[in-house]
Amino acid sequence: MSHARHVDCSIGSDVRKLRPLFAFGPLLPVLAMTHASAKAPPDSELVRRELLERLVERERPSHLVPVPLLGPPAAPSRTPSVLDCVSATYDITLAPSTGVTDAKLELTVRAVGKALPAINVAFDRGLQAGKVTATDHAATVDDAVYDATRVVRIGLDPPLAAGDETMITMPYAGTVACATGKSTAVACSTGTSFSFFASQSIFPFIFDPDVPADSTFDGLTRRIVLRVPAESDVVVTGQKVSETINQGQKVSTWSIDKSLSRTTGVYALVGKLGQKVVDGRSPTATFVFPPPEQEIDRDLTLWSETALDFVEKTSGRALPFDRGLSLVRLPKSYGDPGTATFGMTLLSDSYSRMGPILYEETWAHENAHLFWGIVVPETNAKESRLMTEGMATLTELEYTYARHFSDRDHDAYLARRFVPIMLDVRAHAEVPPIQVGPEAELTDDFRGPTYMLWAYYQTAATLDHLRVTLGDDVFTDVIADYRDQCSYVGCSPDALRDLATKRSGKDMAPFFARWITARERPRVALGFTPAGDGADVELTQDDDRPLTLELWIELEDGSREKRRVDFVGRTAKTHLEVPGGVRSISASPRHDALVDVRSSVEGDLDFDGETDGFDILRCAQHDSETYTSRGATGLWNVDEPFDPRCDLDGNGVIDDADFGALTAQFGKLRPR
Amino acid sequence: MRLRSLALVLLVGCGSDPPKGRPAPHAKGTEQPDASTDPPPTVRLRWNGDLEHAVIDVVARDVSAIHGTAFRLTWDPAKVALGDVTAGTEWSPQAIRVAKEGLPGELVVVWTERGVGGGLNASTEAVLGSIAVTLKTSEPATIAFRPERSTLRNMKDEAITVEWRGTTIP
Numbered sequence: 001m002s003h004a005r006h007v008d009c010s011i012g013s014d015v016r017k018l019r020p021l022f023a024f025g026p027l028l029p030v031l032a033m034t035h036a037s038a039k040a041p042p043d044s045e046l047v048r049r050e051l052l053e054r055l056v057e058r059e060r061p062s063h064l065v066p067v068p069l070l071g072p073p074a075a076p077s078r079t080p081s082v083l084d085c086v087s088a089t090y091d092i093t094l095a096p097s098t099g100v101t102d103a104k105l106e107l108t109v110r111a112v113g114k115a116l117p118a119i120n121v122a123f124d125r126g127l128q129a130g131k132v133t134a135t136d137h138a139a140t141v142d143d144a145v146y147d148a149t150r151v152v153r154i155g156l157d158p159p160l161a162a163g164d165e166t167m168i169t170m171p172y173a174g175t176v177a178c179a180t181g182k183s184t185a186v187a188c189s190t191g192t193s194f195s196f197f198a199s200q201s202i203f204p205f206i207f208d209p210d211v212p213a214d215s216t217f218d219g220l221t222r223r224i225v226l227r228v229p230a231e232s233d234v235v236v237t238g239q240k241v242s243e244t245i246n247q248g249q250k251v252s253t254w255s256i257d258k259s260l261s262r263t264t265g266v267y268a269l270v271g272k273l274g275q276k277v278v279d280g281r282s283p284t285a286t287f288v289f290p291p292p293e294q295e296i297d298r299d300l301t302l303w304s305e306t307a308l309d310f311v312e313k314t315s316g317r318a319l320p321f322d323r324g325l326s327l328v329r330l331p332k333s334y335g336d337p338g339t340a341t342f343g344m345t346l347l348s349d350s351y352s353r354m355g356p357i358l359y360e361e362t363w364a365h366e367n368a369h370l371f372w373g374i375v376v377p378e379t380n381a382k383e384s385r386l387m388t389e390g391m392a393t394l395t396e397l398e399y400t401y402a403r404h405f406s407d408r409d410h411d412a413y414l415a416r417r418f419v420p421i422m423l424d425v426r427a428h429a430e431v432p433p434i435q436v437g438p439e440a441e442l443t444d445d446f447r448g449p450t451y452m453l454w455a456y457y458q459t460a461a462t463l464d465h466l467r468v469t470l471g472d473d474v475f476t477d478v479i480a481d482y483r484d485q486c487s488y489v490g491c492s493p494d495a496l497r498d499l500a501t502k503r504s505g506k507d508m509a510p511f512f513a514r515w516i517t518a519r520e521r522p523r524v525a526l527g528f529t530p531a532g533d534g535a536d537v538e539l540t541q542d543d544d545r546p547l548t549l550e551l552w553i554e555l556e557d558g559s560r561e562k563r564r565v566d567f568v569g570r571t572a573k574t575h576l577e578v579p580g581g582v583r584s585i586s587a588s589p590r591h592d593a594l595v596d597v598r599s600s601v602e603g604d605l606d607f608d609g610e611t612d613g614f615d616i617l618r619c620a621q622h623d624s625e626t627y628t629s630r631g632a633t634g635l636w637n638v639d640e641p642f643d644p645r646c647d648l649d650g651n652g653v654i655d656d657a658d659f660g661a662l663t664a665q666f667g668k669l670r671p672r
Numbered sequence: 673m674r675l676r677s678l679a680l681v682l683l684v685g686c687g688s689d690p691p692k693g694r695p696a697p698h699a700k701g702t703e704q705p706d707a708s709t710d711p712p713p714t715v716r717l718r719w720n721g722d723l724e725h726a727v728i729d730v731v732a733r734d735v736s737a738i739h740g741t742a743f744r745l746t747w748d749p750a751k752v753a754l755g756d757v758t759a760g761t762e763w764s765p766q767a768i769r770v771a772k773e774g775l776p777g778e779l780v781v782v783w784t785e786r787g788v789g790g791g792l793n794a795s796t797e798a799v800l801g802s803i804a805v806t807l808k809t810s811e812p813a814t815i816a817f818r819p820e821r822s823t824l825r826n827m828k829d830e831a832i833t834v835e836w837r838g839t840t841i842p
Contacts, residue, residue: 613742667772
């Protein structure tokens with residue numbers, strides 16, 4: 001019997017029901033789920049596209065115009081820009097049903113390190129800039145239309161000297177075109193109900209024409225004044241400061257009073273909006289949707305309560321949006337996958353086709369970004385996504401455990417979720433290390449599965465491996481320290497390394513050298529000898545760098561002890577005292593993603609130091625199973641039965657060769 | 673491994689007057705009535721043969737849907753020698769059948785189907801396999817399971833709770 005396993009992308013599949021837990025060995029119980037309806041084709045283009053577009057900072061190059069139309073060609077690099085945005089005020093009068101816009105941007109910028117000769121702003125091509133002024137500088141304006149966007153280059157004469165600031169005032173007006181252009185997503189949609197205006201529509205996107213693809217964190221505060229017809233509902237990114245109605249016009253003021261990356265989106269939803277208050281939240285969280293209300297809106301509202309509570313619990317602090325949160329369901333027709341921004345989460349309802357459990361999990365992921373990405377940004381999005389996408393992905397996995405699988409073994413659940421995730425990563429040698437050095441160039445074609453594997457998969461697995469290495473308590477403290485140190489300022493993985501070293505009292509540089517700045521999966525051999533009050537454990541590895549493993553000691557009475565052990569050297573020995581006879585000693589399966597731990601006895605899959613029928617039974621029911629990596633789809637798989645330990649030759653198939661290898665080692669027993 | 677075969681007698685349930693020397697073997701297929709009612713699922717060793725061809729059957733009883741088993745037998749190698757190990761005929765041709773005397777006096781065996789499905793039905797009784805034995809002395813000799821290293825698995829790969837019953841040769 002042979003069946004290729006792949007992501008379940010069933011249209012309308014319902015994964016609420018669980019099959020009973022399958023226990024196939026002491027280390028890795030399997031979670032099983034039923035899928036009630038037919039499966040969509042696994043290579044569905046729509047699904048693939050959606051899977052690839054889960055971004056928190058709207059990294060959509062086709063939309064964010066890394067095209068220096070009005071400046072010299074710039075090679076893709078991570079050279080930081082000299083542009084430092086300080087603050088922006090948008091005063092926008094908008095007719096949402098027609099898109100007629102009359103606006104003004106007041107932008108304060110500073111030059112860092114070198115003179116700043118110009119800035120670019122991009123907005124809907126239906127709008128045009130008026131007379132631009134800059135404090136203490138003459139401003140020159142050139143513009144061109146690229147795709148759905150108008151790019152305006154504002155030259156400063158003289159250039160803004162390093163360390164100096166100027167306030168640029170740019171009026172802009174017209175009727176938004178809301179063209180799709182080359183992107184599959186819209187930046188705006190007019191109408192009387194749920195009209196939608198994102199970055200680069202009525203909210204200009206600001207960038208440095210000399211370094212258009214700059215990804216270094218540059219945060220600014222914002223104030224948004226939006227003037228719409230009095231009968232319109234209005235929800236905007238930020239915290240609502242005031243709302244008044246005067247002479248048929250509703251004027252609302254929104255504040256982003258913390259440093260928010262200039263590449264992070266700003267959104268306005270205007271018109272007739274569906275709104276539901278999320279229970280149990282203070283300050284208020286409001287779920288916003290295009291009317292009429294659907295069943296999924298009731299689900300998302302319910303999920304919001306648990307998701308937000310969970311995000312706060314795991315982040316260790318309440319969300320700092322003390323005037324409220326806006327949580328938005330985007331219709332799939334917009335082609336926008338969603339994102340998180342200041343006090344706002346948005347997610348396309350196209351994710352509903354993943355089934356309710358994964359849709360809810362994705363909702364949790366995006367809400368996790370309210371912390372990990374918005375409150376706590378990273379220094380450079382092209383250097384690392386460890387503490388943004390990595391944390392959000394780890395949070396979503398934990399959320400699904402808490403919501404749906406809390407009666408299962410937690411370690412086994414996580415280890416099982418990471419099997420397809422890391423098989424996908426290992427199938428792609430081109431995935432760079434988590435922290436990309438300055439010499440690496442992430443070109444524009446670093447998209448698609450490679451990006452997912454780099455930004456989401458490898459990071460989440462490594463964070464969990466770090467957590468097992470440090471222990472839950474220390475890890476929690478490290479995350480809290482990182483959150484406190486890095487809120488609104490941007491940090492790199494170096495900061496995490498230093499904080500982990502400080503909290504743990506151990507030098508974490510070797511860990512980061514293996515798994516953050518490199519892509520290693522060291523092979524280690526683990527063996528033990530029973531010794532009176534416990535066991536003598538020996539670990540062998542290919543180098544002498546320190547390695548910490550959480551060891552699982554299964555006792556003869558069926559109980560389990562866990563010990564975190566530091567190993568130093570190519571061969572390291574330690575004695576473990578335990579209250580009973582030792583049956584087996586293995587490493588936590590949560591290390592498997594990043595460490596290839598094997599018994600020192602070949603063929604001993606259950607780590608008891610012997611090869612017998614238990615090793616073969618572990619694999620017997622997995623005969624003919626395969627794992628075929630299909631890009632980056634492992635995250636969408638909560639039911640992967642493939643056991644890599646049974647695939648002894650690593651060819652992705654559990655077959656005769658693997659059973660032959662096992663039986664060839666059969667019957668090696670420990671001397672009595 | 674071919675060894676001389678000698679007669680064996682199951683200690684349990686031997687009700688006839690023992691002759692001088694070694695008790696007479698039970699005839700094939702017979703068993704003594706059990707005093708208890710509704711016996712729990714068991715895997716037992718049962719002699720099946722005669723003085724010339726002594727074979728121990730590994731018999732499962734009151735267990736349905738057996739997907740696989742792994743077990744160990746121990747004995748005193750000074751008194752007993754084990755010979756050929758043969759899986760029962762009810763296993764499918766694809767089943768894994770492996771046995772090895774891993775240490776003197778300790779046999780390791782695994783009989784299991786591969787993949788999902790298949791297996792044996794021992795709702796009443798099923799012979800999982802057989803082991804040829806040779807007695808080296810006239811002293812009592814015990815062949816026992818190591819329950820902590822033995823397991824019976826169902827179609828869901830769950831361990832089935834069974835009583836492992838060895839045998840003592842008087």
